[in-house]
Every structure is written in C-alpha cells, then in structure tokens.
Amino acid sequence: MSRLPISKRALPSSSSGSSSSENGQDQGPAQKRVRKDPETVRPQAAATVIGGRRAPVAATRAPISKPVRSAGAATVAVAPSRGVLKQSIASTARGVNVRQTAAPPATKAGGGVVVKRNKWDLKAKVSDMEDKLRNYQTKVKSANQENEVLKGTMVQSQSKVTEMQRELLAQRKQISEYEEKLQAMSGVQAELEQVCSEKSTLEKELSNLEVKYKVMETLQNSQETELQTLKMKLSVQESTLARVQTTLRDTEEEVRTLKETVAEQKDELHAGEMERRRLHNSIQELKGNIRVFCRVRPTVDGGISKHIQLPSSDDKTITLAKTEESHTGKTADTQKNYNFSFDRVFGPQASQQEVFEEISLLVQSALDGYNVCCFAYGQTGSGKTYTMEGDEVDVTRGVIPRAVQQIFKAAEKLGSQGWEFNFTASFVEIYNETLRDLLYTGKASKRPEHEVRKLTNNDVTITNLTYEKVSNEDHVLGLIALANQNRSTAQTAQNDRSSRSHSVFQLDIEGVNAGRDIKCKSTLCLVDLAGSERMLKSQSQGERFKEMTAINGSLSNLGIVITALANKESYVPYRNSKLTYLLQGCLGGNSKTLMFVNIAPEQDSFGETLNSLRFASKVNDCVIGTASANRK
Numbered sequence: 198m199s200r201l202p203i204s205k206r207a208l209p210s211s212s213s214g215s216s217s218s219e220n221g222q223d224q225g226p227a228q229k230r231v232r233k234d235p236e237t238v239r240p241q242a243a244a245t246v247i248g249g250r251r252a253p254v255a256a257t258r259a260p261i262s263k264p265v266r267s268a269g270a271a272t273v274a275v276a277p278s279r280g281v282l283k284q285s286i287a288s289t290a291r292g293v294n295v296r297q298t299a300a301p302p303a304t305k306a307g308g309g310v311v312v313k314r315n316k317w318d319l320k321a322k323v324s325d326m327e328d329k330l331r332n333y334q335t336k337v338k339s340a341n342q343e344n345e346v347l348k349g350t351m352v353q354s355q356s357k358v359t360e361m362q363r364e365l366l367a368q369r370k371q372i373s374e375y376e377e378k379l380q381a382m383s384g385v386q387a388e389l390e391q392v393c394s395e396k397s398t399l400e401k402e403l404s405n406l407e408v409k410y411k412v413m414e415t416l417q418n419s420q421e422t423e424l425q426t427l428k429m430k431l432s433v434q435e436s437t438l439a440r441v442q443t444t445l446r447d448t449e450e451e452v453r454t455l456k457e458t459v460a461e462q463k464d465e466l467h468a469g470e471m472e473r474r475r476l477h478n479s480i481q482e483l484k485g486n487i488r489v490f491c492r493v494r495p496t497v498d499g500g501i502s503k504h505i506q507l508p509s510s511d512d513k514t515i516t517l518a519k520t521e522e523s524h525t526g527k528t529a530d531t532q533k534n535y536n537f538s539f540d541r542v543f544g545p546q547a548s549q550q551e552v553f554e555e556i557s558l559l560v561q562s563a564l565d566g567y568n569v570c571c572f573a574y575g576q577t578g579s580g581k582t583y584t585m586e587g588d589e590v591d592v593t594r595g596v597i598p599r600a601v602q603q604i605f606k607a608a609e610k611l612g613s614q615g616w617e618f619n620f621t622a623s624f625v626e627i628y629n630e631t632l633r634d635l636l637y638t639g640k641a642s643k644r645p646e647h648e649v650r651k652l653t654n655n656d657v658t659i660t661n662l663t664y665e666k667v668s669n670e671d672h673v674l675g676l677i678a679l680a681n682q683n684r685s686t687a688q689t690a691q692n693d694r695s696s697r698s699h700s701v702f703q704l705d706i707e708g709v710n711a712g713r714d715i716k717c718k719s720t721l722c723l724v725d726l727a728g729s730e731r732m733l734k735s736q737s738q739g740e741r742f743k744e745m746t747a748i749n750g751s752l753s754n755l756g757i758v759i760t761a762l763a764n765k766e767s768y769v770p771y772r773n774s775k776l777t778y779l780l781q782g783c784l785g786g787n788s789k790t791l792m793f794v795n796i797a798p799e800q801d802s803f804g805e806t807l808n809s810l811r812f813a814s815k816v817n818d819c820v821i822g823t824a825s826a827n828r829k
C-alpha cells in the first residue's frame with residue numbers, strides 16, 4: 198500500500214450548497230454548476246487523521262496528482278478507489294446531472310474525476326472530506342481485512358514455511374540417509390561386483406563340478422553295480438568263511454592235538470637221541486676207543502704190489518710177504534709173511550668215500566660230545582695227506598673236508614631238536630718241536646711264538662694261536678686252503694718240509710640245548726703226521742739230523758703215550774713231545790682215537806711199511822679206557 202501525499206490545497210466539499218452560501222462572492226459560475234451535483238465528484242484521496250496522527254491515505258495505485266486546472270472551472274479530482282469510483286460514477290449517472298457545458302473535470306492520471314470546490318464551499322469540502330474519510334475508512338477496513346487475510350495467509354505461509362522447513366530438514370535427513378545408503382550401496386556394489394565375479398567363477402566351477410558329477414555319477418553307477426557284484430561275492434565268501442572257520446576250529450583242535458603229539462614226539466625223539474648216542478657210543482666202545490685202519494696206496498704205475506697181500510674174504514687183515522733168497526744158493530728161497538690185523542684194511546682201490554664212511558661214526562661221536570682224534574701215520578709218500586685232506590675234486594676229498602661237511606649238516610639237523618652249536622677252528626704245524634700257526638695272516642717277521650698250555654679243566658690251549666669262529670663248511674674249507682698256502686710257503690723255503698712236520702687241525706665244538714638244559718663240549722682233532730721213515734744216523738747230518746730226531750722223538754713218544762694209556766699207567770708222558778702234549782685232550786680216557794696207517798706198496802718201501810704196520814699193530818692192541826661224553 199502506497200502512502201499518498203496529502204495535498205494542502207483545499208478539496209471540494211461535498212456540501213456545495215452550504216459552502217456557496219458562505220463564500221458566494223468567490224464562487225464563479227462554473228463552480229455553481231458543480232455545486233448542484235456535489236455527489237457527482239468526490240475526491241478520491243484525502244488526508245486522514247487517525248488517532249491524532251496523519252495516517253496514510255489509500256490513494257489506490259496512483260498518487261494524487263497536482264490539481265488540474267481546467268479551462269473553465271477549477272476541479273479537484275481525487276483518485277478514488279476503483280470500487281468507490283465505480284460507485285461514484287454510478288451515483289452520478291443516477292441522480293446528478295452534471296453539466297457538460299462546464300469545464301470538464303480534470304482527469305487524474307488514474308481516471309478519477311477531481312471536482313474543484315470553491316473556497317467557500319466548505320460544506321462540500323467537508324462532505325468531500327467525509328467521503329474521502331469514508332473511502333479511506335473503507336479502504337482501511339478493506340486494507341485491514343486484506344491485512345488480516347494477508348496475516349492469516351502469512352501465518353499460514355509461516356506455518357507452511359515451518360512445515361516446509363521441517364519437511365526440508367526431514368528431506369535433508371532423508372537425503373543424508375540416502376547418501377549414506379548410496380555410499381553403503383557403492384561398497385555393496387563393489388562387493389556385488391566381486392560377488393558377481395565369484396559367482397561367475399563359481400558358475401564355472403559348478404559347471405565343471407556338474408561335469409565331474411556326471412562322470413562320478415556314471416562311476417557311481419558302475420561302482421554300485423560292482424558293489425552289488427562284490428556283495429554277492431562277499432555273501433558267498435562269508436558263507437565260505439563260515440565253513441572255513443568251522444574247518445579252522447576243527448583244524449585248530451587238530452593242531453593242538455598234533456602239537457601235543459609233537460611235544461610228546463619231541464620228548465620221545467630226545468629220549469631216542471639220547472638212546473642213540475648211548476648205543477652209538479656202546480658200538481664205538483665195542484669197536485674200541487682206539488681203532489687202527491690200514492690203507493694201502495696204489496702203485497704209481499697202477500700195477501699190483503707183490504709183497505702186500507690183501508685177502509679178498511677179509512677186510513681186516515694184511516700180509517706183508519718177503520721172499521728171502523738162500524744165502525748159500527743150495528736151498529730154495531724162503532718166504533716170510535708178516536700178518537697184521539686191524540679194525541679195517543683198505544686196499545689201493547678203496548675210494549675216499551669208503552674210507553670216510555668208517556670214520557663218520559666217530560665224527561658223529563664228536564657232535565655227541567666225545568673228543569675224537571684221527572691221525573695218519575706212515576712214511577713219506579704213503580698217502581697220509583691224501584687220506585686226510587685229499588684233492589679239491591669232490592670224489593677225492595679227504596677226511597677233513599668230509600668230516601667238516603658232516604658236522605655242519607648234523608648240527609643243522611640237531612637244531613630242529615633245540616640244539617645250538619658253536620664251532621672254533623685252529624690249524625697248527627709242529628716242526629722240529631716248534632709250533633707254527635697255519636692260519637696266521639700277519640707279516641712273516643712278526644710271527645708270534647706259541648706254547649702249549651694246560652687249562653684248569655684239563656683242556657689244552659696254544660698261546661697266540663688263531664682260533665677262528667666258524668659257522669659253515671665253506672668257511673672251514675677257506676681256512677684249510679689258507680693253512681695249505683702257509684705250509685707251501687714254508688716248504689718253498691725248505692724242501693719237503695711238510696713231510697717232516699705234523700699238521701694238526703682242530704675243531705672245537707660247543708653244543709647247547711637250552712630247552713632241555715644240556716650242554717656238550719668236544720674237540721675233533723685231525724692230524725697229518727710227519728713221515729715216519731727212519732734214516733740211518735750216518736745218513737743224516739746237521740739240520741736233517743735235528744729234524745729226524747724231532748720226528749722220531751714225537752712219533753716214538755706217541756707210541757709210548759698210547760702204550761701207557763693202554764697199560765693204564767699212572768704216568769703218561771704227554772709232555773715229552775709237543776705232539777702228545779697238544780693231543781693230550783684227544784688221547785686217553787675221554788676220547789676216541791682213530792689211527793690210519795698208510796703204507797706204500799713199492800718194494801723198496803718194504804722196511805718202512807713193516808715198521809709202520811708194527812707200530813700201528815702195537816697201537817691197535819691198546820685198549821683205551823671207556824670214553825665218557827663231555828656233557829653237563
């Protein structure tokens with residue numbers, strides 16, 4: 198609402214009649230005409246004093262312009278409000294006849310008609326003023342109403358604004374929530390992408406798995422079929438198993454019975470073994486604990502010996518025949534026979550196997566716990582070494598390798614009866630009453646010296662000698678080969694040394710039957726004696742004489758010892774020679790002795806053959822006391 202300036206110029210009064218009467222002299226003709234229709238023109242705007250204060254006048258949209266001076270009469274036009282103006286115009290049209298001849302009322306810019314009042318027409322002016330006032334009041338009222346309406350509108354607007362602010366806040370809040378959600382959604386989107394990629398991977402995997410699954414399904418089907426087959430088989434097997442279990446129970450029962458039987462049989466077997474040993478020993482005793490076998494070597498040319506006669510009906514006697522020429526020539530040649538009988542006589546055709554069969558019984562005695570001594574006596578070249586060792590070929594193998602073979606085989610058999618054996622081998626040479634280790638493998642310069650020592654249990658041992666534990670036949674054969682090598686080395690340095698030395702192979706046997714708490718201990722002694730030939734003292738000198746004396750001494754002492762044993766003399770001169778001292782354990786009461794007397798069939802060996810047979814016969818006549826097994 199604009200404030201309109203109030204013009205200080207006097208406004209035409211609405212009561213023009215009274216005014217003109219008071220101010221007639223100033224009133225012009227035109228003004229008089231105007232007075233007749235004071236209602237026609239009413240000022241549109243007037244200064245209004247409200248509450249002693251000049252209130253703004255509602256002068257509608259246009260301010261009250263300066264009074265427009267018309268050509269004929271002064272007209273004050275106040276711009277009325279539209280409604281007022283209309284009313285004014287209407288009222289004018291109804292009852293007031295405004296003279297058109299009068300100067301036309303000044304037109305305000307707003308189109309209102311300004312009526313110029315005469316100065317004297319105060320009444321009209323008052324009336325105008327009152328009109329104005331009413332107008333203003335109406336306007337004020339309407340403005341107030343409008344104001345009230347506007348206030349109401351403003352309150353509504355303010356509440357709307359508040360509402361909208363609230364809404365705005367709520368929306369901002371919502372926006373912030375949406376933003377947060379959006380932010381969260383962006384994270385979710387990344388996750389979603391990852392999930393999508395994982396999904397695609399998983400889909401691929403799934404596809405692979407599906408393929409695999411199909412394969413597995415096929416496999417499963419085939420396996421199910423197989424399973425069915427197997428189940429059927431299983432059921433068949435189960436029934437078979439049930440049958441077998443029944444059979445097993447029966448068999449177990451049978452086994453238990455058999456075990457009892459086996460145990461009984463083992464006892465019986467053991468008893469039988471003990472009985473066998475006893476009987477075996479009885480037989481050996483009946484045969485004599487010292488036995489002499491005579492063996493005749495074949496002639497070198499394969500011919501027949503003229504002076505050695507072996508009766509075909511008998512394998513225990515031998516006759517040595519000597520034809521003595523007549524010294525005078527007048528009498529016929531006389532033949533002298535020397536008859537000898539031994540436990541067994543082997544002719545030149547006897548094989549190594551045949552010879553060993555007789556000895557094998559004694560070898561068995563060695564395993565049974567008896568000391569066994571087997572030696573070969575005879576002149577050089579009579580076949581002692583051949584008999585004891587033989588050749589390497591199987592058929593010609595001698596007593597030692599065969600005895601070793603038999604012992605290991607028998608030990609293995611006895612193992613099934615609970616026996617466990619330990620074997621120790623040694624090989625010693627006696628030359629010129631000196632002991633030499635044939636199993637020595639060290640330097641020749643460092644060869645130790647040896648002495649025969651008697652142990653507390655009457656056993657004999659040799660100091661510094663190699664006692665080798667052996668577990669099989671081959672091991673022993675290897676040692677025999679080593680001994681031969683050692684002997685041949687010595688022989689190269691000294692011709693025919695082997696003929697002039699005794700070689701003694703000893704196998705110590707220790708058996709244990711833990712189950713029956715039995716132990717046995719024995720020694721198998723196999724001796725290849727030096728050549729027994731005697732040389733005339735005149736023919737032997739120096740070293741040869743020394744050798745001869747040593748050989749003769751030891752062989753003579755062997756005879757003496759055997760005789761002393763046979764005669765049960767209180768003193769047996771074992772210590773007179775290294776040989777008898779060494780063989781002490783194997784000779785005498787607790788041993789079985791076998792002597793081979795080897796003879797050469799040649800004519801020129803007749804004397805030595807006779808001597809050998811006489812020596813052997815002397816031994817054969819001895820009865821060595823009853824042997825007892827070394828059992829604990």
Ligand SMILES: Nc1ncnc2c1ncn2[C@@H]1O[C@H](COP(=O)(O)OP(=O)(O)OP(=O)(O)O)[C@@H](O)[C@H]1O
Nearest residue numbers: 494495576577578579580581582583584695696728
């Ligand atoms: N029974 C036999 N059958 C075949 N050949 C034999 C027999 N006895 C001995 N010989 C042979 O006679 C030879 C002499 O035998 P051997 O060497 O065994 O005699 P030795 O008495 O041991 O002699 P030395 O005392 O010199 O050792 C050897 O060639 C041997 O092969």
